[in-house]
Amino acid sequence: MAEHQTHRYVVLADELTQLIRKGTYPVGSRVPSVRQMSRQHGVSISTVLEAYTLLEDRGLIAARPQSGYYVRPQTGEQLPEPDVSSPGRDPSQVSLHELVMMLLRDSTNPDLVQLGAALPNPEFLPVRRLNRIITGLTRQANMDTHQYLLPPGLETLRTLVARRLVNAGCSLSPNDILITSGGIEGIDLCLHAVCRPGDIVATESPMYFGTLQALEVHGLRVLEIPTHPREGIDLEALAFALEQYPVKAVLVISNFNNPLGSCIPDERKKELVGMLARKQIPLIENDVSGELYFGDKRPLVCKAFDKKGLVMLVSSFSKDIDPGLRIGWVAAGRFRSEVEWLKFTISAASPTLPQMAVAGFLEGGGYEHHLRRIRREYARNIEVLSNAVMRYFPSGTRLTRPSGGFVLWVQLPETVDSLELYKLALKGGITLAPGYVFSAAQHFPNFIRLNAAEYSYSTERAVERLGEMVFELNKS
Ligand SMILES: Cc1ncc(COP(=O)(O)O)c(C=O)c1O
Known part of the structure; x- marks a missing residue:
C-alpha cells in the first residue's frame, strides 16, 4: 500500500472529497474552516492545511483570501489524480520478463480491444507519404539504399x-x-x-x-x-x-x-x-x-x-x-x-x-502540420477516455491528467488487483496494462494503464465493461 495513503491528511482529504462528490458541500459552498476541521477531527492545524492543499491540487477547492476554502465549480469535472508515488527506499532487482512477454502476446491479438499496448493510432501515421517516399527510393537505380x-x-x-x-x-x-x-x-x-x-x-x-x-x-x-x-x-x-x-x-x-x-x-x-x-x-x-x-x-x-x-x-x-x-x-x-x-x-x-x-x-x-493534427487528436482522445473512466468506474478511482502523449494511468480502489482484472478483461476480449509491470518492486498492484490513441464506439463499450468488472472485483 502507498505510504501516503496512510497519512492522516490524505484520509481527511479523501473524506472531504466524498462529501463534495455526494453534494453535502455543493459547488460554491464553504467547507469547514481549518480550525473547525481540526477540532472536529482531533487533528493538528497543519494536518488540515496539508489536506486542503491536496484538495486544491485535486482541483476540488480553492482558497479565497480572508474568507476560507470554497468548493470549485465542477464543469469539466475530473476524477482526483493519484498521489505522488511512494515506492520503497531500497533498490530492487528487476524480474518482470514473464509478465511483459504475456502482455506482448496479447497486444498483438487483433480480436481484442487493444487498450494495453501504448501503440500510436495507425490512422495518425503519415503512411501514404512514407510509402511514396520509399517507392521513390527503391526506384532509383543506385546502390545507396543497399x-x-x-x-x-x-x-x-x-x-x-x-x-x-x-x-x-x-x-x-x-x-x-x-x-x-x-x-x-x-x-x-x-x-x-x-x-x-x-x-x-x-x-x-x-x-x-x-x-x-x-x-x-x-x-x-x-x-x-x-x-x-x-x-x-x-x-x-x-x-x-x-x-x-x-x-x-x-x-x-x-x-x-x-x-x-x-x-x-x-x-x-x-x-x-x-x-x-x-x-x-x-x-x-x-x-x-x-x-x-x-x-x-x-x-x-x-x-x-x-x-x-x-x-x-x-x-x-x-x-x-x-x-x-x-x-x-x-x-x-x-x-x-x-x-x-x-x-x-x-x-x-x-x-x-x-x-x-x-x-x-x-x-x-509537412511534419509540423502533421504534428499539429495528431496533437489535437490525441488530446481529444485523452479527454474522451478520461470521461468514460469517470462515467463507468466506481468511486475511489483516480486518474492522471496528461499534458501530452496518449496514455492514461488509472488508480483503482485498493481492493482491486490489476492482474485479476487483466485476466477477466482478456476473457471479455479487452487488453490493458496491469500496474505490476511499471515497477521493479511491483508497487502498483491496483493501477492500470490504458491506451487512448484510438477511440471508437467499441472502445466506449470496452471501458463500460471494464468498469463493471472493477465494480465486481471491488465487491468481492
Ligand atoms: C517511454 C517509451 N520509451 C521507449 C519506447 C520505445 O520506443 P521505440 O519504439 O522507438 O523503440 C516506448 C514505446 O512505447 C515508450 O513508451
Missing part, C-alpha cells in the same frame, strides 16, 4: 534531427547525434555505456516497462524515486536517495512519462541537471513523446541545460511518424564515442532504407 550506413548513421537525418532539437532548447551538431533502431535501443546503449551489472539506476516510479526490461537484461538494480503525476520525478526525494546509495545513472521520461503523462517543468529540469552535474552522475533522458504536447509550446529537454555532457538524450520517431521503421537517435554527450562503438559492435548499423525514408519525410515539409 549499403551500410555505419554509426553515427545518415548525415542528412542527423542534421534534420539536430535542427528539430532547437525547439527543445538544444544547440547540437549533426555529429552529436547517433541514429539507433528505435528509442529502446538508444536506452539500452546508454545503460551499457555507463553501468555494469549490479549497479544501481534511479528511475521515476512508475516507469515504462520496456525500460525496466533493459535494466533487467543488464542485471541492474532499480532505485524507484517518488514521482508526481503531473510534474515527474520528485527532486527532493532524488537528492535524498543520492545521499543513501551509489547511484550510477538516473533515468527519466522528462516529457510525458509513460504511464503517467507527467512532464517535468522546465525549471525543474534545470535543477535536475545541475544536481546530477555536481555529483557527476549521467542522466539518461527519454523524450520519445516530447513532440506530442497539448499546450502551446514544446517543453524543453533536460539536455538543453547540459553543460558537462552528462545528459544522454534518447528519442525516436516511433510515436509520431512510424514505429515500424524503427528509427531513433541518441545525443550521448561525453559518452558519444563509447555509445557509437557499442552500436557498431552490437548491430553494425541501423537499416538504411528507413533512415532515408524518415529523412525524406522530414525534408519534404
Whole structure:
C-alpha cells in the first residue's frame, strides 16, 4: 500500500472529497474552516492545511483570501489524480520478463480491444507519404539504399534531427547525434555505456516497462524515486536517495512519462541537471513523446541545460511518424564515442532504407502540420477516455491528467488487483496494462494503464465493461 495513503491528511482529504462528490458541500459552498476541521477531527492545524492543499491540487477547492476554502465549480469535472508515488527506499532487482512477454502476446491479438499496448493510432501515421517516399527510393537505380550506413548513421537525418532539437532548447551538431533502431535501443546503449551489472539506476516510479526490461537484461538494480503525476520525478526525494546509495545513472521520461503523462517543468529540469552535474552522475533522458504536447509550446529537454555532457538524450520517431521503421537517435554527450562503438559492435548499423525514408519525410515539409493534427487528436482522445473512466468506474478511482502523449494511468480502489482484472478483461476480449509491470518492486498492484490513441464506439463499450468488472472485483 502507498505510504501516503496512510497519512492522516490524505484520509481527511479523501473524506472531504466524498462529501463534495455526494453534494453535502455543493459547488460554491464553504467547507469547514481549518480550525473547525481540526477540532472536529482531533487533528493538528497543519494536518488540515496539508489536506486542503491536496484538495486544491485535486482541483476540488480553492482558497479565497480572508474568507476560507470554497468548493470549485465542477464543469469539466475530473476524477482526483493519484498521489505522488511512494515506492520503497531500497533498490530492487528487476524480474518482470514473464509478465511483459504475456502482455506482448496479447497486444498483438487483433480480436481484442487493444487498450494495453501504448501503440500510436495507425490512422495518425503519415503512411501514404512514407510509402511514396520509399517507392521513390527503391526506384532509383543506385546502390545507396543497399549499403551500410555505419554509426553515427545518415548525415542528412542527423542534421534534420539536430535542427528539430532547437525547439527543445538544444544547440547540437549533426555529429552529436547517433541514429539507433528505435528509442529502446538508444536506452539500452546508454545503460551499457555507463553501468555494469549490479549497479544501481534511479528511475521515476512508475516507469515504462520496456525500460525496466533493459535494466533487467543488464542485471541492474532499480532505485524507484517518488514521482508526481503531473510534474515527474520528485527532486527532493532524488537528492535524498543520492545521499543513501551509489547511484550510477538516473533515468527519466522528462516529457510525458509513460504511464503517467507527467512532464517535468522546465525549471525543474534545470535543477535536475545541475544536481546530477555536481555529483557527476549521467542522466539518461527519454523524450520519445516530447513532440506530442497539448499546450502551446514544446517543453524543453533536460539536455538543453547540459553543460558537462552528462545528459544522454534518447528519442525516436516511433510515436509520431512510424514505429515500424524503427528509427531513433541518441545525443550521448561525453559518452558519444563509447555509445557509437557499442552500436557498431552490437548491430553494425541501423537499416538504411528507413533512415532515408524518415529523412525524406522530414525534408519534404509537412511534419509540423502533421504534428499539429495528431496533437489535437490525441488530446481529444485523452479527454474522451478520461470521461468514460469517470462515467463507468466506481468511486475511489483516480486518474492522471496528461499534458501530452496518449496514455492514461488509472488508480483503482485498493481492493482491486490489476492482474485479476487483466485476466477477466482478456476473457471479455479487452487488453490493458496491469500496474505490476511499471515497477521493479511491483508497487502498483491496483493501477492500470490504458491506451487512448484510438477511440471508437467499441472502445466506449470496452471501458463500460471494464468498469463493471472493477465494480465486481471491488465487491468481492
Ligand atoms: C517511454 C517509451 N520509451 C521507449 C519506447 C520505445 O520506443 P521505440 O519504439 O522507438 O523503440 C516506448 C514505446 O512505447 C515508450 O513508451
